[in-house]
Amino acid sequence: MNDMVCPITNGLPKVRERPLDPPAIFGQLRDEQPIAPMTFPDGARGWVITGFAHARAILSDSRFSSQGSLKHLAFASELATGLDIEKDLPPGQFEHMDPPEHTRFRKLLTGEFTLRRMKAMVPQIERIAAERVAAMRAKGRPADLVRDFSVPMSAQVICELLGVPADARGRFEELSFRALSLDMKAEESKAVLDAIVNLLVEVAMGKVAEPGDDLLTGLVTGGQLEPAELIGVTLLLLVAGHETSANMLSLGTYALLREPEQLAKLRADESLIDNAVEELLRYLTIVHIGVQRTPTEDVEIDGVTLRAGETALIHLPSVNRDPERFPDPDRLDITRGAIGHLTFSHGIHQCLGQQLARQELKVGFSTLLREFPDLRLAVDPDTIPMRDNMTIYGVHELPVAW
Amino acid sequence: MPIEADPEVCVGSGMCALTAPGLFDQSQDDGTVVVLRPVPADPELDDVRDAVRRCPSGALKLTD
Numbered sequence: 001m002n003d004m005v006c007p008i009t010n011g012l013p014k015v016r017e018r019p020l021d022p023p024a025i026f027g028q029l030r031d032e033q034p035i036a037p038m039t040f041p042d043g044a045r046g047w048v049i050t051g052f053a054h055a056r057a058i059l060s061d062s063r064f065s066s067q068g069s070l071k072h073l074a075f076a077s078e079l080a081t082g083l084d085i086e087k088d089l090p091p092g093q094f095e096h097m098d099p100p101e102h103t104r105f106r107k108l109l110t111g112e113f114t115l116r117r118m119k120a121m122v123p124q125i126e127r128i129a130a131e132r133v134a135a136m137r138a139k140g141r142p143a144d145l146v147r148d149f150s151v152p153m154s155a156q157v158i159c160e161l162l163g164v165p166a167d168a169r170g171r172f173e174e175l176s177f178r179a180l181s182l183d184m185k186a187e188e189s190k191a192v193l194d195a196i197v198n199l200l201v202e203v204a205m206g207k208v209a210e211p212g213d214d215l216l217t218g219l220v221t222g223g224q225l226e227p228a229e230l231i232g233v234t235l236l237l238l239v240a241g242h243e244t245s246a247n248m249l250s251l252g253t254y255a256l257l258r259e260p261e262q263l264a265k266l267r268a269d270e271s272l273i274d275n276a277v278e279e280l281l282r283y284l285t286i287v288h289i290g291v292q293r294t295p296t297e298d299v300e301i302d303g304v305t306l307r308a309g310e311t312a313l314i315h316l317p318s319v320n321r322d323p324e325r326f327p328d329p330d331r332l333d334i335t336r337g338a339i340g341h342l343t344f345s346h347g348i349h350q351c352l353g354q355q356l357a358r359q360e361l362k363v364g365f366s367t368l369l370r371e372f373p374d375l376r377l378a379v380d381p382d383t384i385p386m387r388d389n390m391t392i393y394g395v396h397e398l399p400v401a402w
Numbered sequence: 403m404p405i406e407a408d409p410e411v412c413v414g415s416g417m418c419a420l421t422a423p424g425l426f427d428q429s430q431d432d433g434t435v436v437v438l439r440p441v442p443a444d445p446e447l448d449d450v451r452d453a454v455r456r457c458p459s460g461a462l463k464l465t466d
């Protein structure tokens with residue numbers, strides 16, 4: 001099978017036939033070759049994984065590495081941020097490390113992200129959502145849900161978690177909006193990154209002078225991290241947590257507004273919210289470039305030999321549409337038990353912020369539906385600009401009325 | 403059929419506590435798994451099996 005022609009050359013295909021479904025080629029691949037050869041835009045040969053069981057097997061296998069230096073750009077694009085994990089980012093990006101380094105960083109943080117702690121943040125998250133709704137009302141219809149609700153809500157939640165003081169939040173929100181708004185050239189994204197790093201340094205210094213009961217204070221006073229690592233870890237939390245939640249809030253709302261039957265079910269029975277959140281996470285799988293793992297030795301999975309160094313790209317959106325795991329997978333069905341999906345990945349890198357994301361999405365969707373009983377798109381659904389060029393899928397804007 | 407959990411292997415995902423809150427919690431200090439009741443009642447076994455399957459790190463086992 002190793003000798004077959006690569007069906008996927010020059011990175012992942014981007015063109016979606018329908019905005020909320022992965023490109024159809026991935027479904028065909030899964031039927032024929034759930035582990036298929038692919039060529040990355042840099043010319044490296046590797047594999048694309050579209051089968052659910054295959055993905056789980058690879059993600060929980062310690063012979064596969066997450067080292068950043070072994071990963072490749074997934075899309076051929078001059079619009080890629082152009083940032084190099086090793087050279088441009090401060091140390092501490094443990095998403096791209098293996099044990100024991102990964103363990104050292106992750107164990108410092110897991111106590112801050114327990115289900116219990118994240119549930120305890122719900123009242124603050126509710127307050128943040130209510131503020132956004134009030135601002136939307138004050139500004140009047142139509143609103144852009146991305147700019148007026150999702151992005152500021154997600155930024156404020158991260159600020160709350162980290163302990164960013166009130167006087168720095170405005171700058172933080174603005175910078176984070178710029179960081180994820182449009183396709184940027186390398187220099188511009190570097191400038192925004194530098195500004196964010198400076199702000200984080202300022203906030204962290206503030207915690208030395210005035211400790212609080214928050215995550216940053218814990219890291220600053222814990223003495224386990226070098227100053228540069230502390231900034232690096234904080235930046236990772238911001239990058240990993242902000243763009244994802246913000247896009248999930250907007251794209252999830254878009255999906256519900258496109259499927260009136262599902263929306264009506266959720267409006268009729270609020271207790272469906274947990275299930276609805278899981279199903280939206282599965283169905284939308286916003287990390288549409290997937291995750292990458294590189295075998296450090298030759299590994300055989302389901303009869304295919306992945307040679308050492310040949311990176312496997314686990315295509316999360318199509319893995320989550322595997323009919324063997326999710327019957328009728330292309331249907332959005334908020335009553336199915338979708339939990340167990342791989343939207344947050346699997347194995348030791350499974351999303352650290354997933355329990356926060358769940359609470360945030362639950363509060364976000366419930367608040368919108370409760371406060372705006374007549375929430376609707378203000379434009380034709382097919383004219384919404386989709387983020388198909390970006391690392392995280394979503395909508396660039398979402399004009400809504402109520 | 404007792405539950406066995408290895409906090410050394412655990413990566414603090416919280417999936418067990420989310421799946422079977424009556425049986426699993428996480429340590430306040432480092433977020434690793436705490437088994438509240440090692441011997442689940444029969445009607446709880448399905449939830450425990452789900453928790454074992456969903457655990458991303460392989461830290462959980464249901465022994466015979």
Ligand code: HEM
Nearest residue numbers: 094095240241244245248291343344345349351352353357
């Ligand atoms: C809907 C929202 C989110 C999605 C879909 C998501 C998705 C993911 C995925 C797929 C990974 C695994 C990468 C891999 O296996 O290589 C991951 C890791 C991570 N996520 Fe999230 N995430 C979300 C929200 C958050 C939030 C809110 C935070 C924190 C505030 C966060 C922090 C992290 C961190 C720190 C990692 C690295 C974990 C490690 O390597 O051990 N994420 N996320």
Ligand code: SF4
Nearest residue numbers: 412413415416418457
């Ligand atoms: S599901 Fe597994 S990794 Fe997650 S907290 Fe429980 S034991 Fe730890």
